[in-house]
Amino acid sequence: MTLPIETPAVLVxxxxxxxxxxxxxxxxxxxxxxxRPHIKTHKLPQMAELQLEAGAIGITCQKVTEAEAMVEGSAQIKDVLITYNILGAEKLARLAELNKRVILSVVADNPTVIDGLSARFARENEPLTVLVECNTGADRxxxxxxxxxxxxxxxxxxAPGLHFGGLMTYPPVGGTERVQAFMSEAKRLIEADGIDVPTVTSGGTPNMMEAAGASVATEHRPGTYIYNDRSLVARGVATWDNCALTVLATVVSVPAENRAIIDAGSKVLTSDLLGLSGYGHVLGRDDIRIDQLSEExxxxxSDGPISLKVGDKLRIVPNHAxxxxxxVDAVHIVEGNEVKSIWPIVARGRVL
Amino acid sequence: MTLPIETPAVLVxxxxxxxxxxxxxxxxxxxxxxxRPHIKTHKLPQMAELQLEAGAIGITCQKVTEAEAMVEGSAQIKDVLITYNILGAEKLARLAELNKRVILSVVADNPTVIDGLSARFARENEPLTVLVECNTGADRxxxxxxxxxxxxxxxxxxAPGLHFGGLMTYPPVGGTERVQAFMSEAKRLIEADGIDVPTVTSGGTPNMMEAAGASVATEHRPGTYIYNDRSLVARGVATWDNCALTVLATVVSVPAENRAIIDAGSKVLTSDLLGLSGYGHVLGRDDIRIDQLSEExxxxxSDGPISLKVGDKLRIVPNHAxxxxxxVDAVHIVEGNEVKSIWPIVARGRVL
Incomplete structure (x- = not known):
């Protein structure tokens, strides 16, 4: 591995x-x-286009500013679901602008959010589509x-200015049966009240290959599946060979026989553990544990000699892609060991 | 607390x-x-200027691109120590440029790094100052x-192109005596070899009020002390009243009597635990635990009723400032509840 890239770098x-x-x-x-893929994993209009070209019907975003960056970045993105309770005058104004540009929907799980959305959209020409978020066991x-x-x-x-769009849930791992039970009953009650339920949307990568088990759901919102990561390999739903995202790092110190230090810390790999021990998997080196991160x-x-030297480059599958x-501000797009291009991550850091 | 700020936001x-x-x-x-404060905590030239005006002799950075952003951002920054093993042609070229603009020093803990620095700086007019990094128990x-x-x-x-600048360590918490023992002995050996040891630099906020106990050290590099955080309160070296950095968040859902959801997740608070349980402290609400984060x-x-409603705003002291x-791309500079300005974090995300 001698990619001509300054490290640390994120490769896809x-x-x-x-x-x-x-x-x-x-x-x-x-x-x-x-x-309807969740773009939180890649935050890249280019990746969303690959997903749409493969057959996705639209995208999922978590925040209003993420949706703005994605819509700005690709004319192919025409249908956006923001799976978030949205509050506050500035965010509602942004939402109203977005609703003029794309088919937009959001979710709500309480009257305060619904009333806030209605107060803003009552004065718009186009109503906003709102789905009800349901707790099927993730307890968020x-x-x-x-x-x-x-x-x-x-x-x-x-509510004036709003249109009921259906039901949404983000289930816990293994929650397919609960999705089916909860959403079927909710749909039955709503339809009995004379209201249509056009969409029932569920999500998550760990559950995705059993999504059909919740037959009430009309759509699924996987996010991590595009890249995969160590957490999904640990769950048995991916292998190292289908982990698209890796962190390229350089060994900067080998201060003891069984210890080496790389130039990627929590500022790249993050401290997310997702129930695992250690902070990532060094490809080709099952014997190594990344047991501690500081920022850089x-x-x-390793238990035995670590057999690395200063300057060696390693590729790491992070716990959580x-x-x-x-x-990082950009990813290196690679095919095998060849760098094809560098894409700025336009929806990075969009927390509003 | 009714700051007119969209949330989540980082306040200082x-x-x-x-x-x-x-x-x-x-x-x-x-x-x-x-x-010599470590700027990793604030990543802001303006904060470095406050530190210099108070009497700091220079700054510490961890990465070359951090140093570039800081030097670019303030003409008052004239003396920079990068406490990192630096490898690779592009980083060395950047280092050579920096060495023309400020009094620069770096560290090394192995011959490969020293030889790489020497090969690059042998062709420069000004030598590069290099300190030796010592392990006093942090095992990094x-x-x-x-x-x-x-x-x-x-x-x-x-080595051609290099100047020996002294000794550097980042000690473990409670490591003051080990700093004194290791650094004194190293200094003695080096001086016995006829080489001057102009600087012995130690670091860390947890140890800083006992820094004088390692009398061999000529300088100290605290980072977190400017803001403090929950980890330092837990160690007893700060109180909530001297935590300068807080995260302002809005309650977006109260889906159960004892559970509320805020719009700040790991994309703002991060998953850093630093040995603590939970992901931050809600100011004024000792009864609340932040027990789980997802990205947003x-x-x-809480054990009893959480007594929050959708739309409430909270200020949170994070585990690790x-x-x-x-x-985030910018911080809101406040005095009490009044917003004074917004500063872009120019050295954010500088991982190279």
Whole structure:
């Protein structure tokens, strides 16, 4: 590995990414599931275009400013779901502008958010589509019961400036059955109230190959699947060969026989553990553990001699690909060991 | 708290920062220790100027591109130490340019790095000052013994284009005695070899108020002290009242009686734990734990009713201030509840 790149650098193998996109799109096509990838993993309009060209119906963003960057970056992006409770005058104004440019939808899990959206969109020509977020066990956002979902659906349907778009959930790993049970019951209650439920959207990469098990869902929102990472390899849903994103690092010190230090720390790999031990996997070196990160240093240890020398370059699969994308201003697009181009990560750091 | 700021946002109370700078500078002045603050915590030329105006002799950076951003950002920055093993043609070329603009020094803990620096600087007019990094127990970089330090000092002194600048260490917490023992012995050996040791530099905020205990050290490089954070409060070296950096967040969901969700996740607070449980401290709410982060959501839980409503704003002291600075493009400079200005974080994301 002698890529002519200053390190640390984030590399994305474009052929692996294409394969990963294809694999889930094929599954979804077979099962009649619409695919709406979450762009948090790549934050790149170019990658969204690959996903749309493969058959995705639109994209998912988590924040308003992410959606702005993506829509600005590609004319192919015409349908955006923001899976977030949006509050505040400035964000609502941005949302109103976005709603003029693309088919836009957002979610809400409480009356305060719905009323805020309605107050803003009542004065617009086009209504805003709002889905109800449901808690199917991840215990983050989302209404706790199908009855609450039905109550909010009614509130949205009655609210000036809003259009009820359906149901959304981000399930826990292994939550497919709970998605089916919760969303079916919520849909039944809402339809019994005379309201259409055009979309039921679920998400997550770990569950994606069993998405068809929740037949009530009309679409799925995988994010990490385009790159994969160490957490997904640990779960058995990916292999090192289909990890598209790696961090290229240089050994800058070998201060002891069993310890080496690389120039990638938490400012690139991040401290995300996702239940794992250690901060990434050194490709080709199963014997090495990345046992400690400071901001600019990663510490590699092995039980025996580490057999690395200063200047050696390593490729590391991070625990969590999505957060690594957010740490750097650009990614190096590679095919194998060849650098094809450098893409600025236009939706990086968009927290509003 | 009704700051007219879109959330999540990183706030820095400038008066608290000034007080923190003053407190350590006073201690250092009393004990004859030079102060060379590490800018990794703030990444802001304006904050470096406050530190220099208070009496700091220069700054510390971790990466070449950080140093470039800081020097570019303030004409007051004239003396920079980069505490890193620097390798690679592009970084060495950048270093040579920096060495023409400011008093520059770097560190090395191995012959490969020293030889690389010498090969590049042999063709420059001005030599580069190089200190030897010593491992006093943090087990990251650094030579393992005073004898190795002396051997590298000799190598630097003999290398074309280089000037031996002294000894550097980043000690573990509570490592003051080890600093004194290791550095004294290394200095003795180097001087016995006929080489001057002009600087012995140690670092770290947790140890800084006992820095005088390592009397061999001529300077100290604290970083986090300017802002403080939850990790330093937990260690008993700061209080909430002298935490200058906070994250302002909005409650976006209260999906259960004892659970609330805020719009700040790991993309702002980061997953750094530093040995703590939970991801930050909600000011004024000792009863709340931030028990889980995803990228854009923080989950707050309490044993009893959480008593928050959607739209409430909270200020959070993060576990680790330095890494939060790296997550956003700008900080809001405040005094109490009043916003004074917005400063772009010019050295953010500089990983090369």
């Amino acid at each position: 193998d474009i052929e692996i990414a294409r394969r990963n996109i294809r694999a889930f799109q094929d599954y979804a096509n077979r099962h009649g599931i619409r695919v 956002c989302g209404v706790a019961t199908p009855a609450e979902a039905a109550s909010l659906a009614r509130r949205i349907a009655d 240093h990663g510490r590699l240890v 999505c957060v690594v994308t957010n740490m | 109370d400038i008066e608290i920062a000034r007080r923190n700078i003053r407190a350590f500078q006073d201690y250092a002045n009393r004990h004859g220790i030079r102060v 970089c650094g030579v393992a013994t005073p004898a190795e330090a002396a051997s590298l000092a000799r190598r630097i002194a003999d 959501h923080g989950r707050l839980v 330095c890494v939060v600075t790296n997550m």
